[in-house]
Amino acid sequence: MVVGGGLAGMAAAVALGSAGFEVDLHESRPFLGGRATSFPLDPSDPDSERIDNCQHVLLRCFTNLLDFYERVGTSGKIAFHDRFYYVRPGGTVDVLKRGLLPAPLHLAGSLLRFGALDAADKWSVIRGLGKLKRDAGRPDLEAITMSDWLRSVGTTETALRRFWQPILVSALNEELDRAAAQWGFQVFLDGMMASPKSYEMGIPAVPLAELYSSAGSLGKNVHVHLRSAVEQIDPAGNAADFYVCAAPFERVADLLPGLGLQLDKFEHSPITGIHLWYDRPITSLPHAVLLDRTLQWVFRKSETYVQAVVSASRSLTTLSRAEIVELACNELREFFPASREAKLVRSHVIKEMRATFSSRPGLLSQRPDPATTYPNVFLAGDWTNTGWPPTMEGAVRSGYRAAENVCRAAGNEMSFVC
Ligand SMILES: Cc1cc2nc3c(=O)[nH]c(=O)nc-3n(C[C@H](O)[C@H](O)[C@H](O)COP(=O)(O)OP(=O)(O)OC[C@H]3O[C@@H](n4cnc5c(N)ncnc54)[C@H](O)[C@@H]3O)c2cc1C
Incomplete structure (x- = not known):
């Protein structure tokens, strides 16, 4: 049983x-x-549009999950993406993608072209990635936080906010000053750096429950x-x-x-999913990391439907759903100028207070x-x-x-x- x-x-x-x-x-x-599922938007109509409780993504290094999808016959329903788009307020986009160099240097070329970081930030990232490999066997990584470690290796504030946080806060569902360094190391060593493909992000092409x-x-x-x-x-x-x-x-x-x-x-760490339907497309990007604001990621679910995600979303738990929608629409106007003309048709906010345990x-x-x-x-x-x-x-x-x-x-x- x-x-x-x-x-x-x-x-x-x-x-x-x-x-x-x-x-x-x-x-x-x-x-x-369970927590990775979808349900009809209108509970009284089982045939109404199905939405995920929240966007779920995976990395190529999720070998057991991919084996599970294979066993249940749905591995073909996962679309893999080899580019991460980083958008700054104002709409400038940087792309993190694989280049010609072998792992662990496969992302180095796009990192060097990354406009959201200046030369000192990039150098701190490169130095940090090198130290990460060297420190991997340290016995105290489960006893210290990821931000303690990042600061100890001279990470700049901008590199922390624009490079390390977007990847790790969403992967761990925890703030870096609360998450044990061991898990941050794992995301980078097994996901971002292990092989030229291990960082690729899988996004289900169907509502989660259909998997x-x-x-x-x-x-x-x-x-x-x-x-x-x-x-x-x-x-x-x-x-x-x-x-x-x-x-x-x-x-x-x-x-x-x-x-x-x-x-x-x-203890639990919350995640908030903000589903927004507009009267027109607001971005042509399939997904994007949103820098320097409350929203962290946005996923384009259809031409006119986007879903924004805030991991470790303690700052949103006291806000009403209407306040969260207003905050999200205001921020999206900063990132995607097209949304300034767009009219919001419908919205749905899901606050998962018990999303995951906190990896303290x-x-x-x-x-x-x-x-x-x-x-x-x-x-x-x-x-x-x-x-x-x-x-x-x-x-x-x-x-x-x-x-x-x-x-x-x-x-x-x-x-x-x-
Ligand atoms: C909003 C959100 C976003 C997330 N995003 C990601 C992501 O992008 N990538 C990622 O890898 N992970 C993500 N996660 C985490 C991921 O969903 C979970 O780690 C995973 O689904 C947990 O699976 P589980 O089987 O351990 O637990 P659960 O999914 O919680 O399953 C437990 C099940 O047990 C059932 N149950 C409880 N009590 C009983 C009982 N007495 N009798 C019968 N049944 C019972 C529950 O109803 C539930 O279905 C996210 C989670 C949330 C909530």
């Missing part, structure tokens, strides 16, 4: 189903996907039970031979009261492995000890690791993590 139909639970179910287990997956909501909604997509041995909230897992009961608990960290104490996990260092220094010791004190109960979820910050990759990885543990407990070693 798998409890929770987010990516972690689905990954565990698909892996176990492929290994020949009969799997019952229980999801309390009426749809799969896992087709009947039977989780495999023939997996039986999905929607609207099926599990109240408690009884390890000694006979509901199943093995249990994978793939619920978020705040639900685990209720589901498994005897487990006694210490989770007092866990010192949290690692509380992130549990899949195995528990019960021989037949295993944990999964982006918050477990995945070796990753809170991401879809971490969630799938945790599901595969839980499935490997179940196989081992059943006397049939299998490996799924790739």
Whole structure:
């Protein structure tokens, strides 16, 4: 039995189903996907336009997530982009893209042409990237913040704000003075620098839920039970031979009261998605990093529909939805002059207060492995000890690791993590 139909639970179910287990997956909501999902804009009309709770992106280095999409037959629905567009207030655009040099220098050419940074900023970035490689094995990276480390290597304020923050705050969903340096290192070493393609950004070409909604997509041995909230897992009961608990960290104490996990260092970090429909196109860019303002990224979802994203969006939590829309439209007018003439037709703001856990220094010791004190109960979820910050990759990885543990407990070693 798998409890929770987010990516972690689905990954565990698909892996176990492929290994020949009969799997019952229980999801309390009426749809799969958990925090990476989409829903009809008009709740009373299931056929109305579907929007994602928030734009989700991946990097080529998300190997387990890509393996999962392959297993459920939807890997072809991810479009990869090899250019990042950085827009300054006023509308000037810089492009970060691969050049001819080999990794880790493949982005160096576009970095040298990057107009948003002056020569001292660029030098501090280049020096920082070199030190990052050298410091990668430092034992204290989980104990210090990313901004502590960046400052210790002489990063300029502009380089911090215009180069490091846009990539890392969205990748980690945390401010750099709150996120442990270990995860910032990982994003750069595995994503931006590992190979000429590893930095490429994957954007689902369909609403998120369509990546896992087709009947039977989780495999023939997996039986999905929607609207099926599990109240408690009884390890000694006979509901199943093995249990994978793939619920978020705040639900685990209720589901498994005897487990006694210490989770007092866990806290949430919010994300706000701002969906805006205009009467005309406001930009021809498919997506863009927005510099020096509150909005961080914008994605063009159709000709006239854009979605802006603010990660670690604590500054927005006290604002009303109308205030957030006004702030977003004002900022977009600065970045995209075409939007000054455009009329806003519709808007929708989604504040995800529990978007992810906050990857603070010192949290690692509380992130549990899949195995528990019960021989037949295993944990999964982006918050477990995945070796990753809170991401879809971490969630799938945790599901595969839980499935490997179940196989081992059943006397049939299998490996799924790739
Ligand atoms: C707004 C937002 C933007 C994000 N952007 C990105 C991004 O761009 N890239 C990226 O990699 N990651 C992103 N993430 C993070 C990513 O969505 C999560 O890391 C991942 O989806 C977590 O998956 P999970 O399976 O661990 O947990 P969840 O998705 O939370 O799944 C847990 C499931 O368990 C169910 N459940 C809970 N209790 C019970 C119960 N008692 N019985 C049955 N079911 C139960 C829940 O309904 C839920 O479906 C974003 C997250 C949010 C919220």
